[in-house]
Amino acid sequence: GLPERVTIYEVGARDGLQNEAAIIPVEVKAELVRRLLAAGLPAVEATSFVHPRWVPQLADAEQLMTALHDQIGDAGRDLPVLVPNERGLDRALALGLRHVAIFGSATETFAQKNLNRGLDEQYAMFEPVVARARDAGLDVRAYVSMCFGDPWEGPVPIDQVVAAGRRLLDLGAGQLSIGDTIGVGTAGHVTALVGAFVEAGVPVERLALHFHDTYGQALSNVQAGLRAGVTTYDASAGGLGGCPYAKSATGNLATEDLVWLLDGLGVEHGVDLAALVQTSTWLAGHLGRPSPSAVVRALAGQ
Numbered sequence: 514g515l516p517e518r519v520t521i522y523e524v525g526a527r528d529g530l531q532n533e534a535a536i537i538p539v540e541v542k543a544e545l546v547r548r549l550l551a552a553g554l555p556a557v558e559a560t561s562f563v564h565p566r567w568v569p570q571l572a573d574a575e576q577l578m579t580a581l582h583d584q585i586g587d588a589g590r591d592l593p594v595l596v597p598n599e600r601g602l603d604r605a606l607a608l609g610l611r612h613v614a615i616f617g618s619a620t621e622t623f624a625q626k627n628l629n630r631g632l633d634e635q636y637a638m639f640e641p642v643v644a645r646a647r648d649a650g651l652d653v654r655a656y657v658s659m660c661f662g663d664p665w666e667g668p669v670p671i672d673q674v675v676a677a678g679r680r681l682l683d684l685g686a687g688q689l690s691i692g693d694t695i696g697v698g699t700a701g702h703v704t705a706l707v708g709a710f711v712e713a714g715v716p717v718e719r720l721a722l723h724f725h726d727t728y729g730q731a732l733s734n735v736q737a738g739l740r741a742g743v744t745t746y747d748a749s750a751g752g753l754g755g756c757p758y759a760k761s762a763t764g765n766l767a768t769e770d771l772v773w774l775l776d777g778l779g780v781e782h783g784v785d786l787a788a789l790v791q792t793s794t795w796l797a798g799h800l801g802r803p804s805p806s807a808v809v810r811a812l813a814g815q
């Protein structure tokens with residue numbers, strides 16, 4: 514059977530907004546995060562402590578997390594941030610943040626393009642980040658990207674993905690998010706990949722699935738993940754993100770679409786769909802374009 518309950522890990526403020534062409538004021542970002550928390554999302558990834566030249570959309574990371582300070586700490590909720598290196602971790606520690614995520618690649622080319630490092634060099638960069646974060650009592654998630662296909666290298670062998678993911682977990686990360694960065698994966702591939710991780714000794718509870726909906730396969734892929742026992746799914750409110758140069762391209766799986774599927778399957782998630790749709794509709798006003806999510810369009814039009 515399917516899991517009774519899953520965790521939705523919201524990435525809209527980070528993965529979504531890092532890809533939006535529009536410049537969003539920091540006050541609007543803070544309100545977005547607060548609304549997502551209020552809608553019941555248990556983990557809201559807020560921003561990235563990366564080099565501002567690499568991701569100018571998130572150059573206000575310090576200001577945003579300062580604005581959200583009352584949400585951080587024992588009384589607060591999970592507001593993870595991306596940290597690629599020790600410099601990023603230092604910035605997160607200086608603000609008292611408690612949840613960080615490193616992000617590795619399964620392919621050599623994307624490691625170079627995204628991190629300016631080779632495959633082996635990426636682990637060397639992450640190793641002290643994870644060690645120091647854990648010493649400081651932080652929770653560490655690891656992403657592995659290009660798990661289904663890579664725009665430069667084509668299809669990515671399952672063994673290569675499992676090897677990369679295991680190395681990231683072996684560094685000491687608690688959870689591994691398996692990323693279909695370009696949204697080319699299909700359900701059978703999900704089943705095979707999750708099965709290969711489990712066969713390699715990784716407990717299914719430590720896996721999360723991160724789908725981009727470029728080819729419209731994300732919901733079908735979630736179903737394959739559910740059948741394989743995966744209980745954490747990344748999604749972005751309203752399906753934020755996508756390429757600013759291709760209007761029809763979509764971003765992450767929309768959180769509303771995921772919630773609609775889970776409700777239909779009777780899988781618990783704890784998220785208030787109406788509040789989420791209101792949030793995505795409100796944000797669409799700031800982005801200057803409607804949400805690409807079918808569920809948002811259907812419910813907002815009522």
Ligand code: HMG
Pocket residue numbers: 528531561562563564565567568595597598600601602616627628629656657658659691692693694695723
């Ligand atoms: P680099 O140029 O090799 O950095 O970039 P460096 O280590 O050589 O340092 C150069 C300068 O940058 C130094 O300054 C550092 O202090 C500074 P200088 O001494 O010259 O004045 N610097 C920093 N400043 C602020 N914050 C930092 C930082 N690090 C160095 N953290 C680096 C290497 C990793 C920094 C760069 O490649 C980078 O920032 N990459 C981030 C790319 C990114 O954010 N991509 C999007 C997220 S991944 C994703 O979206 C996929 C995911 O969603 C899953 C999926 O879909 O598959 C997670």
Ligand code: MG
Pocket residue numbers: 528692694723725
């Ligand atoms: Mg992503």
